[in-house]
Amino acid sequence: MSLLTIEGVWKDFGDHSVLRGIDLEVRPHEVVSLIGASGSGKSTLLRCVNLLETVDDGAIHLDGQEITDPRVNVDGVRKRLGMVFQAFNLFPHMSVLDNITLAPRQVHKVARERAEEHAMELLGRFGLADKARAYPDQLSGGQQQRVAIIRALATGPRLMLLDEVTSALDPELVTEVIALIKELKESGMTMIVTTHEMSICRDISDTVCFLDDGVLLEKGPPEQIFTEPEHDRTRSFLRSVL
Numbered sequence: 706m707s708l709l710t711i712e713g714v715w716k717d718f719g720d721h722s723v724l725r726g727i728d729l730e731v732r733p734h735e736v737v738s739l740i741g742a743s744g745s746g747k748s749t750l751l752r753c754v755n756l757l758e759t760v761d762d763g764a765i766h767l768d769g770q771e772i773t774d775p776r777v778n779v780d781g782v783r784k785r786l787g788m789v790f791q792a793f794n795l796f797p798h799m800s801v802l803d804n805i806t807l808a809p810r811q812v813h814k815v816a817r818e819r820a821e822e823h824a825m826e827l828l829g830r831f832g833l834a835d836k837a838r839a840y841p842d843q844l845s846g847g848q849q850q851r852v853a854i855i856r857a858l859a860t861g862p863r864l865m866l867l868d869e870v871t872s873a874l875d876p877e878l879v880t881e882v883i884a885l886i887k888e889l890k891e892s893g894m895t896m897i898v899t900t901h902e903m904s905i906c907r908d909i910s911d912t913v914c915f916l917d918d919g920v921l922l923e924k925g926p927p928e929q930i931f932t933e934p935e936h937d938r939t940r941s942f943l944r945s946v947l
């Protein structure tokens with residue numbers, strides 16, 4: 706069974722239809738990446754999954770529950786999702802440890818000691834244990850983004866949504882963030898990732914989806930999309946970015 710099912714999703718901003726009938730299934734442990742030109746609707750689709758946007762038509766199911774049902778408990782849905790954006794969005798006045806334990810303690814009502822133990826486990830696993838007491842401005846961009854991903858993991862999400870998480874980083878810092886994403890993949894985490902870096906996409910994805918002006922035009926394993934795309938529009942997009 707799919708972990709996430711997106712069926713016929715439409716999203717309009719004024720008279721601009723930004724998502725036009727998106728269908729997508731994400732299986733447990735699958736890494737799906739969304740590629741497409743700037744403005745094609747990648748971020749909006751992630752925001753619809755996270756209920757930061759309401760859909761105008763269609764439905765999204767998470768673990769069999771329709772999360773686009775207006776009666777749904779939005780906080781309950783978000784507890785099962787971890788979202789990380791391009792800008793690191795760490796709280797600058799809080800230590801790494803406090804950034805990571807904030808949601809477990811406040812939203813999930815985990816005791817401080819247990820939350821800190823779990824945070825330290827995660828930091829250790831990703832090679833950042835010595836940064837627990839540091840403040841965000843004492844970290845490199847790559848370290849900050851890794852902490853942001855760890856923060857999203859700390860609540861035990863079913864699905865991670867990563868939106869251009871390497872785009873704001875200097876090239877030499879991208880590798881460490883990709884290594885973390887790969888390790889997450891190996892540990893079985895289900896993820897939807899947007900990126901404009903095709904090498905990253907090829908490297909981490911089970912399935913690549915090409916969005917063209919709000920339409921999911923083509924999807925398949927990276928070998929197929931990158932070597933023999935079916936659509937001319939996919940081909941010309943890839944030519945423009947490769």
Ligand code: ADP
Nearest residue numbers: 718719723741742743744745746747748749750
């Ligand atoms: P991508 O992430 O693929 O670059 P986005 O999902 O950010 O694309 O945007 C898709 C389109 O929706 C763009 O034309 C963008 O200007 C528009 N858009 C996104 N968010 C809003 C909003 N809150 N209000 C109006 N238009 C928006």
Ligand code: MG
Nearest residue numbers: 747748749869
């Ligand atoms: Mg975007």
